[in-house]
Amino acid sequence: MTRKENRISEKTIERLSVYRRYLKDLNKKGKDRVYSHELSQIVSGTAAQVRRDLMEVGCNGCSSKGYEISLLIKEISKVLDCSKKENIALIGVGNLGRALLGYFSGARDNYDIVAAFDNDPAKYNRIICGRRCYSMEQLPNMIDELKISTAILAVPAESAEKEAQNLIDKGIKAILNFAPRHITTGSGVFIETLDMTSALEKAIYFSRKNT
Amino acid sequence: MTRKENRISEKTIERLSVYRRYLKDLNKKGKDRVYSHELSQIVSGTAAQVRRDLMEVGCNGCSSKGYEISLLIKEISKVLDCSKKENIALIGVGNLGRALLGYFSGARDNYDIVAAFDNDPAKYNRIICGRRCYSMEQLPNMIDELKISTAILAVPAESAEKEAQNLIDKGIKAILNFAPRHITTGSGVFIETLDMTSALEKAIYFSRKNT
Numbered sequence: 001m002t003r004k005e006n007r008i009s010e011k012t013i014e015r016l017s018v019y020r021r022y023l024k025d026l027n028k029k030g031k032d033r034v035y036s037h038e039l040s041q042i043v044s045g046t047a048a049q050v051r052r053d054l055m056e057v058g059c060n061g062c063s064s065k066g067y068e069i070s071l072l073i074k075e076i077s078k079v080l081d082c083s084k085k086e087n088i089a090l091i092g093v094g095n096l097g098r099a100l101l102g103y104f105s106g107a108r109d110n111y112d113i114v115a116a117f118d119n120d121p122a123k124y125n126r127i128i129c130g131r132r133c134y135s136m137e138q139l140p141n142m143i144d145e146l147k148i149s150t151a152i153l154a155v156p157a158e159s160a161e162k163e164a165q166n167l168i169d170k171g172i173k174a175i176l177n178f179a180p181r182h183i184t185t186g187s188g189v190f191i192e193t194l195d196m197t198s199a200l201e202k203a204i205y206f207s208r209k210n211t
Numbered sequence: 212m213t214r215k216e217n218r219i220s221e222k223t224i225e226r227l228s229v230y231r232r233y234l235k236d237l238n239k240k241g242k243d244r245v246y247s248h249e250l251s252q253i254v255s256g257t258a259a260q261v262r263r264d265l266m267e268v269g270c271n272g273c274s275s276k277g278y279e280i281s282l283l284i285k286e287i288s289k290v291l292d293c294s295k296k297e298n299i300a301l302i303g304v305g306n307l308g309r310a311l312l313g314y315f316s317g318a319r320d321n322y323d324i325v326a327a328f329d330n331d332p333a334k335y336n337r338i339i340c341g342r343r344c345y346s347m348e349q350l351p352n353m354i355d356e357l358k359i360s361t362a363i364l365a366v367p368a369e370s371a372e373k374e375a376q377n378l379i380d381k382g383i384k385a386i387l388n389f390a391p392r393h394i395t396t397g398s399g400v401f402i403e404t405l406d407m408t409s410a411l412e413k414a415i416y417f418s419r420k421n422t
């Protein structure tokens with residue numbers, strides 16, 4: 001499986017995550033089989049694309065009976081999850097950071113935000129939304145101690161690049177960036193930016209075009 | 212300008228929004244000119260792409276002196292903004308919805324979340340994060356009264372499709388969806404999904420690959 005995994009693209013990984021969540025929902029509802037065209041609807045794609053994605057995790061469906069849902073969940077999880085829970089750091093405990101702590105906590109099987117970091121001394125050592133907040137100076141120690149390799153960045157735009165570079169210097173391998181700034185680094189570190197402001201401005205633009 | 216505007220793609224609109232925010236930052240710092248290659252870095256694109264994007268809003272730079280920042284901001288704003296402030300509805304006032312109210316409030320020139328809606332009677336008529344919360348039954352009236360054409364959807368995955376259809380039926384023209392579910396509608400309504408869970412699972416996957 002290792003060689004295959006190495007070839008899986010970013011877009012496919014994203015869709016596998018979406019499929020899995022949907023498959024878990026179907027499973028809860030007592031459904032045991034699914035067709036590729038059903039899955040294609042939830043990612044606005046084609047059935048052929050779904051079948052290619054699922055072949056990447058070693059699953060071939062049957063044109064008359066579709067795919068076995070529990071097997072799909074198992075095989076997708078083999079690719080997306082690792083045997084241990086992934087420890088994640090949250091950087092920036094403002095309004096958005098607190099919301100993300102709330103949103104990503106709870107019943108998550110395969111990852112957990114284990115520590116939050118901020119530059120504001122008033123937040124140090126406080127438990128905020130269920131997680132302890134540390135100073136940025138404590139970051140290197142905590143990364144080692146808790147074996148953190150992924151960080152969520154929820155700092156203001158103007159400090160995003162500096163904080164991202166700091167995370168990379170300290171050994172973080174992937175960053176989910178909520179700061180409204182695209183971050184570029186020369187390193188091989190994976191950075192995904194979710195730019196909520198641009199997304200909203202885009203929606204507003206097209207709402208006017210649709211009126 | 213109208214014919215030109217109609218051709219602008221989703222991706223270009225998104226980048227124009229990112230450029231503008233960055234240009235405003237530069238302006239505050241006292242800078243008055245910018246080169247396309249500087250702008251290309253903040254969107255992980257090429258200088259040629261930036262120049263094409265800016266031609267879409269009628270701006271041509273000068274290869275030796277770059278672009279005049281204040282002119283770029285003005286021309287991008289002509290495309291992205293309309294003369295009146297855009298009124299936006301937030302659907303779903305849970306943890307994430309509250310955070311979005313906080314995040315999108317404050318000093319926004321061109322849009323404002325004017326009302327929040329939820330199915331929980333305990334929230335009706337309460338002011339939550341500075342905005343009044345209404346019942347879903349009040350949605351059609353409020354859309355008319357406040358002339359709302361864009362909505363932010365922050366409801367659980369299982370009700371996302373139903374609520375989106377409800378919004379569309381009531382005349383909403385664009386939806387920014389935070390529910391972890393891709394929404395498909397047969398209508399011409401614009402729907403942008405920001406799937407935070409998939410984005411995080413993707414970051415985790417690539418953090419392991421980078422280790």
